[in-house]
Amino acid sequence: MSVVTRFAPSPTGYLHVGGARTALYSWLYAKSQGGEFVLRIEDTDIERSTDDAKQAILDGMDWLGLNYDKGPYLQTERFDRYKELIEKLLAEGKAYKCFMTSEELDQIREAQKERGEKPRYPGTWRDRTDHPEGQPFAIRFKNPLEGKVVINDHIRGKIEISNTELDDLVIQRSDGTPTYNFCVVVDDWDMGITHVVRGEDHINNTPRQINILEALGAPVPEYAHVSMILGEDGKKLSKRYNAVSVMQYRDDGYLPQALINYLVRLGWGHGDQEIFTLDEMIEHFSLDAIGQSASAFNTEKLIWLNQHYMKSMPVEEVAGYAKWHFDDQNIDLSGGPALEKVVTVQADRVKNLKEMAQISRYFYEDFEEFDAAAAKKHLRPVAKEPLMVAKTKLAAINEWTPENIQAAINATAEELEVGMGKVGMPLRVAVTGGGNSPSLDLTLNLISQAKIDQRIDKAIAFIANRENS
Template sequence: MSVVTRFAPSPTGYLHVGGARTALYSWLYAKNQGGEFVLRIEDTDLERSTEDAKQAILDGMNWLGLTWDTGPVYQTERFDRYKELIQTLLNEGKAYKCFMSAAELDAVREDQKARGEKPRYPGTWRDRTDHPQGQPYVVRFKNPLEGKVVINDHVRGRIEISNTELDDLIIQRSDGTPTYNFCVVVDDWDMGITHVVRGEDHINNTPRQINILEALGAPVPEYAHVSMILGDDGKKLSKRHGAVSVMQYRDDGFLPQAVLNYLVRLGWSHGDQEIFSLDEMIELFSLDDIGQSASAFNTEKLIWLNQHYIKSSPASEVASHAKWHFEQMGVDINTGPALESVIQIQADRVKTLKELAEISTYFFQDFEEFDANAAKKHLRPVAKDALALVKEKLLSIEEWNPENIQQAINATAEELDVGMGKVGMPLRVAVTGGGNSPSLDITLNLLSKQKIGERIDKALTFIANREK
């Protein structure tokens, strides 16, 4: 049997962390089994579905690199198929028209509650044929009255639900549109879905969907219902815990590799291993190894992983994601050194790509002002001679490399008989605009002699104005 999995989000908002983890698990299992991964957009909720939300899902999936083999398939483009099968069930007596009004059903449910019973549709129109002409109706599925549904869940184990617990589900609304539970069943059948990975909040839907599948004569897929993700306070993950949108993590400067590595460990493990390449995830992943317990989101752990990937990934790979952050800041990275070179010397100094971009702008554009604290401390009148002399020595270098740059700085300190800090710190502030940077030899090596000379002149002018 060829494995086919699917990720089927509703486009009512961004791609959230829980959805991204479900997508990842589905994607990994398909890849692990040499199968196919389907992206399906469940947009039958016409009032809440938006084009922006559809695009947000596609953007999130693409950013994470969770490419799909089939799709995106939109349910709204398949309404004719749903209606055809609803009519088939009506013709076969496996579904029926229900003319009970919402007010009548509410009254029945209130009576049931008053008697301490579970509120449910009582089957009033299940076997009636005295249909009123011209009256609105819904179509309900005739759920079996006896027996039970058994689910051998990859995560939960064996689940049994008695059919007496299930009422007759609405599969078509009074406006003629099909409902979620019916569309899902038809789509899973038509798309040959063999394994359904989804959140535990769908467990109540599963027995209903299995009964409909069997009524249609369709094969029943295997299921894996994963636990929810909690915040670090033990409550359901929400906006109050910080970013919950996948693209917010992009905006905040996280690498997709770090996010994927973090998400895969929110419920799945392989021994004590923490760091997984994508190839390792694919090779090792199993639905049966997903834990039943809810997982707590820990932002500090994600930051740690992000730092690891920024430092250990090829600079070209980091650069492909980092350049977006420079663009957001209006920084043209084509006006300076290769971004890969900047990343190589800055990677150990940052936690996020956003932070990397913020501390690296001086490589690509001039700064308007010096950092106030750094300038106050280091761009003082006593620094004039050191800056003037080191400028002269730097500009006279014939072969521009870190060794010769460091030699020029050392020679300046020796000639003036001052400590290295008396030369290095004023030079650092003059060239970078602030008091923090990688070592000066490798920092200056990425800048042109002309640019360094101009910035030292700017610092000397700053000092001169300060003396007035």
């Protein structure tokens, strides 16, 4: 049997990390088995579904690199198929028309609650044939009255639910639209889904869906219900509470490889290994190795992984992702060094790509003012002579290389008989505008010789103004 898995989000909000992990597990299982991965957009909640949310899901999947073999399918484009099968169930006596109004059902449920009973539809119209003419009706599935549903869950083991716990589910609303639980069943059947990986909040839906599948004569897929992710405050992440959009992680400067590696370890593992290539994930992944316990999100761990990937991935790849952040911060890359060179000198100095762009502006643009604290400390009158001597020696360099730049800085310190800090720090502030940068030889090498000369002149003028004020 060829494995087919699916990810089926509803477009009522963005793709958050819980959904992304579910998608990843489903994707990995399909890839590990040489199977197919399907993307399906479950948009039957027409009032709450939006085109923006659909696009956010597609953007998130694309950024994460979770390519799908089929789809994206939209449930709203399959209403004729759902209607056809609902009519089939009606004709076979496996579903029925229910004329109970929502007000009547609410009254019944309130009375059940007062008696301490589980609120449920009592089956009022299950066997009635005295249908009122011209009255609106829903269609309910005739759930079996006896027996039980057994789910051999890949993560939770054997789950048994008595059919007496389940009431007759509405499969078509009174306005003629099909309901979520019915659409899911039909889609899984039509799309040949063999394994359903989804959140544990769907466990209550699974026995109902299995009963409908069996009523249709459809094969029942295998199930794996994944535990929830907890926030750093210990509370459950959800679309409505504390869950961050996948694309927000991109905006905050994380690499998708880091987020993928982080998410796969939120519930699954292979020995003590922490860092996995995608190929290693595919090779080792299994549904049975996913843990049952909820996992807590840890931002510090994600930052650590992000730093690892910034330093270890091919610099061209990192630069490709970094460019988005430089563009987002309106940094024009055309007047400076190749972005790959900036990534090389900055990757081990930052937590994320957004921060990399923020601290690298001086490579591409002149700055209006020096950092006040750095200038106060390092652009003092005593720094004027070291800057003037360094300016002369740097301007005399014929081949602009890190080695020659360092030699000029060393020669300045020797000529003035001062420590390197007396030359290096004023020069760093003069060239970058602040007190932090990669090593001076690498930093200056990525800025043109003429630009260095101009910036040192600006720093000398700044010191002169301080002396005269």
